[in-house]
Amino acid sequence: MTFDVYLNVAVGGLLTGLVYGLMALGLSVIFGVVRVVNFAHGEMMTIAMYIAITLFQALHLDPLVMLVPVAAVLFCLGYALQAGIINPFITRPEHSQFLLLVAIAIIIINVLLILFGPDAQSVQTSYSYDSFQVGKLIVDATKLYAAGAALAVAVALYAFFRFTAIGTAIRACADNYTGALVVGLDVKHLYALTFGLGAACVGAAGVMLVLIVDVTPSLGPAYTLLAFVIVITGGLGSMPGALIGGVLIGVTEAMAGLIFTPSAKSMFAFGILVLVLLFRPQGIMGKKAA
Amino acid sequence: MFARLFENVSRRTLVLLGVLLVGMFGAPLVASDYLLTVLILILYFAYIGQAWNIMMGFAGQLSLGHALYVGLGAYTAAALYVHFGIGPWLGLLVAVPVAALAGAFIGFLAFRFKVGGVYFAILTIAVAEFARVGFDHLSWTKGSSGLFLPVAQYTHNDLWLLRGQPVMFYYVLLVATVLAFVFCRALLKSRIGYFWLAIREDETAARSAGIDTFRYKMIAVVISASMTSFAGVIYAFYYNNLFPEQVFHISRSIEIILGPIVGGVGTLFGPIIGAFLLTGMSETLIAALAALGVDLPGAKQVFYGICLLLVIMALPDGVWPWLSRRIGLTEREK
Numbered sequence: 001m002t003f004d005v006y007l008n009v010a011v012g013g014l015l016t017g018l019v020y021g022l023m024a025l026g027l028s029v030i031f032g033v034v035r036v037v038n039f040a041h042g043e044m045m046t047i048a049m050y051i052a053i054t055l056f057q058a059l060h061l062d063p064l065v066m067l068v069p070v071a072a073v074l075f076c077l078g079y080a081l082q083a084g085i086i087n088p089f090i091t092r093p094e095h096s097q098f099l100l101l102v103a104i105a106i107i108i109i110n111v112l113l114i115l116f117g118p119d120a121q122s123v124q125t126s127y128s129y130d131s132f133q134v135g136k137l138i139v140d141a142t143k144l145y146a147a148g149a150a151l152a153v154a155v156a157l158y159a160f161f162r163f164t165a166i167g168t169a170i171r172a173c174a175d176n177y178t179g180a181l182v183v184g185l186d187v188k189h190l191y192a193l194t195f196g197l198g199a200a201c202v203g204a205a206g207v208m209l210v211l212i213v214d215v216t217p218s219l220g221p222a223y224t225l226l227a228f229v230i231v232i233t234g235g236l237g238s239m240p241g242a243l244i245g246g247v248l249i250g251v252t253e254a255m256a257g258l259i260f261t262p263s264a265k266s267m268f269a270f271g272i273l274v275l276v277l278l279f280r281p282q283g284i285m286g287k288k289a290a
Numbered sequence: 291m292f293a294r295l296f297e298n299v300s301r302r303t304l305v306l307l308g309v310l311l312v313g314m315f316g317a318p319l320v321a322s323d324y325l326l327t328v329l330i331l332i333l334y335f336a337y338i339g340q341a342w343n344i345m346m347g348f349a350g351q352l353s354l355g356h357a358l359y360v361g362l363g364a365y366t367a368a369a370l371y372v373h374f375g376i377g378p379w380l381g382l383l384v385a386v387p388v389a390a391l392a393g394a395f396i397g398f399l400a401f402r403f404k405v406g407g408v409y410f411a412i413l414t415i416a417v418a419e420f421a422r423v424g425f426d427h428l429s430w431t432k433g434s435s436g437l438f439l440p441v442a443q444y445t446h447n448d449l450w451l452l453r454g455q456p457v458m459f460y461y462v463l464l465v466a467t468v469l470a471f472v473f474c475r476a477l478l479k480s481r482i483g484y485f486w487l488a489i490r491e492d493e494t495a496a497r498s499a500g501i502d503t504f505r506y507k508m509i510a511v512v513i514s515a516s517m518t519s520f521a522g523v524i525y526a527f528y529y530n531n532l533f534p535e536q537v538f539h540i541s542r543s544i545e546i547i548l549g550p551i552v553g554g555v556g557t558l559f560g561p562i563i564g565a566f567l568l569t570g571m572s573e574t575l576i577a578a579l580a581a582l583g584v585d586l587p588g589a590k591q592v593f594y595g596i597c598l599l600l601v602i603m604a605l606p607d608g609v610w611p612w613l614s615r616r617i618g619l620t621e622r623e624k
Contacts, residue, residue, distance in 0.1 A: 037411075085603075088603075092606055093555075094407060094411070095547075099548065099552070102544055103598035104595070106595035107592055107595035113587055114587070114588045217588075221540055225419065228415070232412055261427070263423070263434075264423055270417075270419050270420040270423075274399070274413070277399065277400075277403070277405055278399055
């Protein structure tokens with residue numbers, strides 16, 4: 001194998017990794033603010049994937065066009081979930097929250113299974129087999145579009161948290177729960193907004209991933225785990241960290257698939273996680289824990 | 291030592307325990323084959339739940355990767371049997387240390403570097419997943435194509451080699467569950483138990499009180515892992531086939547911990563009640579859906595999920611603390 005092959009695979013992994021990063025960003029935002037570990041994260045993404053697939057099959061809408069509407073649907077879903085079910089659990093112990101979200105995940109997986117059946121589905125767009133060539137580098141068009149959209153969403157989210165009043169208020173909740181209550185912020189509402197935003201991120205990531213992977217109802221848990229690995233690798237609560245973690249894991253998986261065997265690639269992702277926990281528990285971009 | 295086990299136990303509790311014990315020991319006399327397999331499953335989950343509870347309920351360390359210890363125990367014993375003809379009880383001498391080492395490895399990584407809470411939980415998942423993919427590619431245990439134990443029609447039960455009918459496994463698991471229960475009770479009443487509870491409630495305070503938190507958390511992981519691996523050995527010889535995708539899968543780990551959480555984390559009866567409730571519920575749902583003529587893949591799990599959701603919303607501490615107040619038992623292991 002020549003250097004070109006490695007480079008091509010690495011670039012492909014990098015682009016996929018950016019989409020992974022966006023998915024993980026949703027998890028990071030939710031944990032960073034609400035302090036609830038969303039064990040139904042990958043499952044929420046499969047909901048977005050199936051919405052995208054259904055719309056595509058019915059109306060032949062391009063997934064990239066559906067990005068914003070599907071993200072909006074997931075936002076509403078996330079908001080409702082947090083406001084209706086999870087809010088009473090924010091002061092309960094971790095294992096209690098874990099069970100709650102696992103129950104939600106089980107319900108999501110199996111409702112999707114009932115609705116759509118176990119068979120893998122995919123989306124074929126007009127540009128499915130297009131590619132761009134730069135010198136010896138060949139880049140899949142779908143991956144490039146997906147990665148570009150992921151970056152755009154991430155930048156928009158960053159701007160929201162940095163420059164808007166609501167974004168600032170949410171950051172205040174994350175920094176100091178009691179303080180936020182004292183100054184009169186509606187914390188439960190802000191939590192629900194945050195969960196909605198996290199869900200919208202993973203929804204957007206899901207819409208883009210339908211371009212890259214085949215979708216089955218049982219896809220959820222693997223992506224939930226992947227999101228955890230990425231978030232912890234990159235550093236919990238760090239927005240650039242999630243993207244960098246995503247890229248790192250994306251490239252590692254792609255290279256491992258090339259050099260060893262594709263079925264062993266997730267082993268390397270977990271290997272990286274263990275190494276990070278060992279030598280830099282706060283993650284690559286995370287702040288030093290107190 | 292023995293007298294302390296019965297300290298502060300009300301007569302009512304003892305009577306209930308006695309009835310339960312007699313009932314369980316007599317059950318195979320009346321139970322049908324189907325019911326017996328369900329009871330075996332219940333005991334299996336009750337036993338592992340008890341083991342998991344040592345880590346989470348006593349020492350406060352949330353493990354989401356207990357399938358790792360089940361799998362290591364199962365694979366070690368099965369591979370020794372298949373390759374060298376070494377029976378399960380001798381195999382235990384290898385299987386338990388292997389699982390204990392794995393537990394010590396995770397504990398060492400985590401506790402040395404103060405990895406706690408959610409991070410610890412993710413680490414346990416990561417190691418279990420690592421093992422799953424690793425065993426998929428390990429040719430000594432036949433990789434992803436699965437490791438099979440030789441089976442035949444058994445006319446008598448060979449307890450030494452664990453080859454025989456379900457009823458033998460039932461009694462082995464029943465004895466194990468009873469022993470685990472007594473052992474956990476003894477642990478809770480010992481110094482270690484009090485240290486664990488102190489660590490669970492407030493680790494910083496425990497450390498300032500002079501408790502070597504690293505050491506006692508390590509002890510919890512190692513005990514829990516060792517106990518769990520025994521269930522793995524039984525699993526291997528009961529089912530006679532092992533696939534990494536099934537044994538190490540994250541959903542196995544989740545299954546294991548649902549029982550004690552639903553039953554009541556940190557209580558001695560929680561894992562047992564949880565196992566009865568969840569396995570019972572699951573089997574009832576299968577029967578009910580079959581009776582209604584619903585043949586949708588996934589329908590059972592949806593109901594199961596909804597039931598879980600309702601239980602955890604209604605009884606955040608689990609069923610047992612609520613039930614024990616209801617039936618007026620003074621004993622409250624908290």
